[in-house]
Amino acid sequence: MADKCDLCLLGLIILSSLLTGTSGYDHVFISSGENVSLSCNKALSDCKSTTWTYYNRFRHSAGVKLITGGINNKDSERHERLSLESDCSLNIKNVTVEDYGYYTCQQYVNGEQQGPGATVFLHVLHVSVSSSSSSSSSSSSSLSSSSQTEISPGRSVTLSCQLYSYYRFSCDDWVSSRRIELLWVNQAGVDLKTDSRYQILSSSDQDHCILTLTTTLLNEDDNREWRCQLTQGNQLLTSVRYTVKYSVTVMSGAAVAVLLLALLWLICRKRADNKRGTGDSAVKDEDDHTGTYETINMSIPPAARANEQTDYVTYSEVTLPIQSL
Template sequence: MADKCDLCLLGLIILSSLLTGTSGDDDVFISSGENVSLSYNKTLSDCNSTTWTYYNGHSAEVELITGGIKNKDSERHERLSLESDCSLNIKNVTVEDYGLYICQQYVNGERQGPDADVSLHVLHVSVSPSSSSSSSSSSSSQTEISPGRSVTLSCQLYSLYTCDYLVRSEGFELLWVNQAGVDLRTDSRYQILLSSAPDRCIILTLTTTLLNEDDNREWRCQLTRKNQLETSVRYTVKYSDPADTASETEVSVTAGSLYRVIVIIVEIAVFAAPTVILLQIICARRAGRKDSKHPEEIEMPTILE
């Protein structure tokens, strides 16, 4: 029952935005890793009565800001802050931040002025194989992988809206382009596939086999609406330095050789120790027998005439 209510609420919100024409003015598109500010045209002079509520379509509403104070029970409270104009700031946006943000002001329990409904849409790029090392910054990502291997980049738009609405009604489109802005669909070495998922309206994957000249090459996933750029994510491939690889190999070989020498020495010591002890016992016994002979039994040296 709760799931049906959530779906109804989401449908009403989207329908309301379509009928009032607020979609676009209240939509914010951002790339993961960046910072974003969700604005609110406040009615009161201060933000002590401001409440920001979050809804993602999967769970109940969560109050992020209550009476101008951050809710510490929220998982993202450390990344949130409230501006003097009551705008909500979110640092280092993640894919979990997409959804609907509602701002309201209350005085003595009565709502003041209109609500602000802001839909946050997050564009994110992931890479496979997952074994490659990767790093991300606020506006770009990069991965270290060897040439000759196949790599797949997946560009995903996380949104509450349906694909039919975003693509057909609003004219949204995802594109993979090179550094010069040329659509990679025109190059046969790239395989590009479009798909979707319940919480990721648009998924555009790019698959290619890396060449030597791809070192430090940049690809961009762009989100456009009616040919106007909304946001983009850059992805750069960086090959490991061959000198560093050779140095690491040399160190590894040296360490391995030293280990083998130590093992041989230990093995020799283990097997040689019993032999040395046995020789010492034999020598000691022989020396003891000579000392125990009677004087008359001791052979006299032959005197030469």
């Protein structure tokens, strides 16, 4: 019962900080695949007494000790991606959606906390893609920042931009409370909601808000870039890029025909060259008399071969007909 009360109290504190922006709480927005540094209110000259703890209500509501006494906890499933800076900040390499949540930094001396500590909410922006066509089943893959995928024109593709946060908020709640908004834009930064070619829908699912973009790929979409942007007012917080890259095996019918003709021409030319070489070596005077031939092989004695490095000698094989008596 006490644990439930503590969780409720913690939830109220976090909710209040999210809605009112209470000082003492830091909000960090980052795209998956990037590196991030979470600040700590350093109260001591070194970080030997620093503890970093991670909380996530769906995965680790009780908290996980990432750094204890300034030392990386080897039992943590992501300890290889964590490190401590000289100012006691926590570095996280290659951020994933599983890193979202909130983190606390505290420093202790003889069991007593030194300074106010710090609480950092980490929000992760991530994009996943699914594509399908009438002739094949749907397939999907996850993408990180600046990612690409090889697909083909004619397919319907759906890009799902997801903001993972500690508490469940709809995109409308984020806009109304903190003016935070998700947008899909093109390379020029133009909002794709203004283009009827794209279908854009917003929704919420558990602890993240989602903005999907659906369109049918065209031939001219090769190397086209779309970006999911997370903004607060007029400020860009972070973004994820998605670049369409068609496979080199995707060719038009004309290109395939030209390639086949070129290949056929090369094969015919090769065969013609081989036939010409065989004919030249096999030419025989049709007026030659039928008879017995004697072959004379000209060779050089072994003793004379030592001079082969300085003298160039042409060797030949002569076949002479023996006339009938």
